[in-house]
Amino acid sequence: MTGQLWAVAIAAFLASCVEFVEAFTIVLVVGVTVNWRSSLAGAAAAAGALAVIVAVFGTAIVTLVPIDALRLVVGLLLVLFGMKWLKKAILRYAGLKAIHDEEAIYEEHLAELRARGEAPPAKLDPFGFVTSFKSVLLEGLEVAFIVITFGLQANTKTQKNGIPIAAIGAVAAFIVIVTLGSVVRAPLQRVPENTLKFVVGVMLASFGTFWGGEGLGITWWKQDLSLPILVVFYLLVALALIQWLRPYAPARQVKASVRRDRLEQEQRPVEKEVLG
């Protein structure tokens, strides 16, 4: 293999790593917070759709698929999803969200199941499926663009292996990222539910802002490096919002009274037994 083909393979590997990290982050957080069935089904459906698109269009995909329009739509939806999750998580952290609502009871039930080592019901969740689907589809298309553009640039009159070599770089990136992702999966599952939802909200909002901005035509400072900066920025803003709301919540009193009620209920049978 020539030096130029090695350079193409390495460049495709590194560029694809960035795209796979972005897609895999969403699949991972959806898997941990919603359920793995929805997350993996969304990812698999996106991979299938991607395979069909690539098979139909081939290398013409670079000119035929309006990637900026796709970024715009995916970005808009991710910002909406992210803000919805972030709002709920911020209200819970600030103690403003009702403790005895249906969702809280359901989450309590899930937490109990997890504590007993039982799996939560793996029903196909539309939110999880769609979030995972569009992230994998968008990032997958970007990887396809990388492979085709890098590969075509490496092709000469005598050498036509540019695209397969770039594809090998992308496949290697996929294997590396999925392996690393499986390692971090287990510790992630021990993180409390609301913390995860808070982090997912921040991530979705950041990714959505980044992709949506790219779709609009904004050139982010240092391109993909802006993404972690956006994540930190949204995180700091969300923490500031929690601090702002917290003084308005009687959360500790409510929690304390609920805990006291539960303790009393638990103690009553014991008292009956002891006191006769």
Place this chain on the structure above:
Amino acid sequence: MNRIMGILKATYNFFAGDAIILTAVIAAFVIGWLLVHAAKAPNALIAVVFIVLILAGITTTLGRELAGRKRA
């Protein structure tokens, strides 16, 4: 009619579920697009306006949750 309204409501709840967030995010994208394509504004300014509008949505909707509550 009721079925159509039901579908519309379910779609709205699925994608947004909060009118303030929905309005702010759509405004961010529309104004961002206008700044890029019509006004040809500087890149940094567009990015700042875009992010500020998105954050204005969540801040406003959270602020509404405080209605009638007293500071502890």
